[in-house]
Amino acid sequence: MKRFTAETANPKDIIDELLHGGGAVAISGLFSPEEIAEARAIVMEHSEETAEKVTHFQGAAAEEGKLNLQRRVWNLLGKGEIFSRMAAHPKLMEILRAFLGTEFIMGSIAANRILPGGPGQEPHVDYPYWDFHKPETHPIGFNGSFPMNAQVSVLLDPFTKESGATGYVPGSQKELRYPGPEDKFFDRCEQMTGEPGDVALFYGVTWHCAMPNNADHDRSAILIQYLPKWVKPMEDMPAALPKEFLDHASPDMRQLLGLNYPYPEVLDAARAGNTEGRT
Numbered sequence: 001m002k003r004f005t006a007e008t009a010n011p012k013d014i015i016d017e018l019l020h021g022g023g024a025v026a027i028s029g030l031f032s033p034e035e036i037a038e039a040r041a042i043v044m045e046h047s048e049e050t051a052e053k054v055t056h057f058q059g060a061a062a063e064e065g066k067l068n069l070q071r072r073v074w075n076l077l078g079k080g081e082i083f084s085r086m087a088a089h090p091k092l093m094e095i096l097r098a099f100l101g102t103e104f105i106m107g108s109i110a111a112n113r114i115l116p117g118g119p120g121q122e123p124h125v126d127y128p129y130w131d132f133h134k135p136e137t138h139p140i141g142f143n144g145s146f147p148m149n150a151q152v153s154v155l156l157d158p159f160t161k162e163s164g165a166t167g168y169v170p171g172s173q174k175e176l177r178y179p180g181p182e183d184k185f186f187d188r189c190e191q192m193t194g195e196p197g198d199v200a201l202f203y204g205v206t207w208h209c210a211m212p213n214n215a216d217h218d219r220s221a222i223l224i225q226y227l228p229k230w231v232k233p234m235e236d237m238p239a240a241l242p243k244e245f246l247d248h249a250s251p252d253m254r255q256l257l258g259l260n261y262p263y264p265e266v267l268d269a270a271r272a273g274n275t276e277g278r279t
Ligand SMILES: O=C(O)CCC(=O)C(=O)O
Pocket: 056, 112, 126, 164, 165, 166, 167, 208, 209, 210, 211, 221, 223
């Protein structure tokens, strides 16, 4: 995985790597140890209980009775201001505007906590093709030649081979396809390793998954999904957030929440007049 710092991270090289290189990059130096400690404490607090939350790509863990070792915390914007800062970090905004279009949105911000012994996930590609194991439900000829998704993982713990750093197959983003057993993912994958505070940024059509945590410590990350403005987001964040949050959202946060993009809209009831076009 190509590694950048806050100083060297530039949209052109990163986008080239996401589309035509390995499909994933690391960026260090965007978040302070204090910010990471604050985020981690909130995630741990909200995942202390074993109440099961909706999750994905964990069929094997469910069969083995180990879902309890892989915990999600959803709707993070409502759980601490630090998560708004993470989602709208100016360096990430700059890169993602160049990658997904200047008016891109956020589809989800959640934590993925894998406890020691957690078995990891099934290799997959991310939304908007979560169910691309059923390709016939998507348009014919659908491909990954332009990005309809970017994923950011903000690492809260050491992500090592042992602790189950996200596995991925470099270059697999070049052909949009859901991996199967014949692809021998686990023989071929590399891992997005890093220190707490590092960011892994990847193009979501790259085959990837959380790997088994064989370490003696938790392995948590903040997972942020970014999308072009017209892709249906995964979490209905405006519906889950209090009115005060929406009223006080910064311009970047309003964009991320999709509040600047009107559709779908009841056009019969919309303000009359020409609202769209070059002139
Ligand atoms: O936590 C990870 O390492 C990856 C999680 C992931 O890919 C997902 O939940 O879609």
